[in-house]
Amino acid sequence: MPRRSYDQYCAVARALDAVGDRWTLLIVRELLGGSRRYTDLHADLPGVSTDMLASRLKDMERDGLLTRRRLPPPAAASVYELTPRGHGLLPALAALADWGAPALDEQRPTDAVRAHWFAIPLMARLARHFADGPVRTVDVALDQGAFHVVLDPHDPGAARYADGPAAHPDAVLRMDTATCVALAHDRFSLTEGLAAGWIEESRPEDRTTDPAAV
CATH class of the missing domain: 3.30.1050.10 (SCP2 sterol-binding domain)
Structure with missing residues (x-):
């Protein structure tokens, strides 16, 4: 899906291009507390659908706000964690x-x-x-x-x-x-x-x- 933009040469508009969508800042809130699995995020974001959460995580990864990391064996899961740019939203x-x-x-x-x-x-x-x-x-x-x-x-x-x-x-x-x-x-x-x-x-x-x- 192409990035939606306000198409305004303004720092506030640019910031909202990245974090203005519903659920994005609440995902940041969760990840400021450390790495989380998808299931953990879904449990602590009551009301978000699985499709919406997956879409927002992909958008945030694309925009450089978070990364996804595979846990070493024996864990069989990935975790999401904020990049320095994502942490800068605190x-x-x-x-x-x-x-x-x-x-x-x-x-x-x-x-x-x-x-x-x-x-x-x-x-x-x-x-x-x-x-x-x-x-x-x-x-x-x-x-x-x-x-x-x-x-x-x-x-x-x-x-x-x-x-x-x-x-x-x-x-x-x-x-x-x-x-x-x-x-x-x-x-x-x-x-x-x-x-x-x-x-x-x-x-x-x-x-x-x-x-x-x-």
């Missing part, structure tokens, strides 16, 4: 998340939700809170599951995230979805949320690994 998605925050009032009965969908708006807040401390990897546990964020002490904008808990987190934050939404969109700070008891934080040094030592 600030755009973060800005869109901030802009769309006022629309997150009551969750509608038809709304799907995944824990890692809150990672992008939350990353800047975590980077700010832990900027001066030793914490680099943070687990966030919500009602729907968990994700983790890896912070960069030298570049707050270079934080990254992945679905599921980290193997060795420096800190674990537990909260409900409503609290996460409010935190991610600066309705209160992480410090305020911890002080109010809306968020629970634990560190590895807080855990007793040897019951006999108690």
Whole structure:
């Protein structure tokens, strides 16, 4: 299928030529969390048809936003992962998340939700809170599951995230979805949320690994 274009000599129009189609930016959102198989993408993009997803992935590969890589044996699957150009869309998605925050009032009965969908708006807040401390990897546990964020002490904008808990987190934050939404969109700070008891934080040094030592 030929590329559709606005045929305008404008940076915004050129960007929308590549990412303006329905589902494209949500596929980027999923792949910002790491390599994903087709079945994983389809599971975490409720509402997309298999034909539409396959078409968008081909378009994004053609446009240099992602690549497809075959996993070595014994795995018999391919994974999709973003190129550096695709990763460059993170600030755009973060800005869109901030802009769309006022629309997150009551969750509608038809709304799907995944824990890692809150990672992008939350990353800047975590980077700010832990900027001066030793914490680099943070687990966030919500009602729907968990994700983790890896912070960069030298570049707050270079934080990254992945679905599921980290193997060795420096800190674990537990909260409900409503609290996460409010935190991610600066309705209160992480410090305020911890002080109010809306968020629970634990560190590895807080855990007793040897019951006999108690």
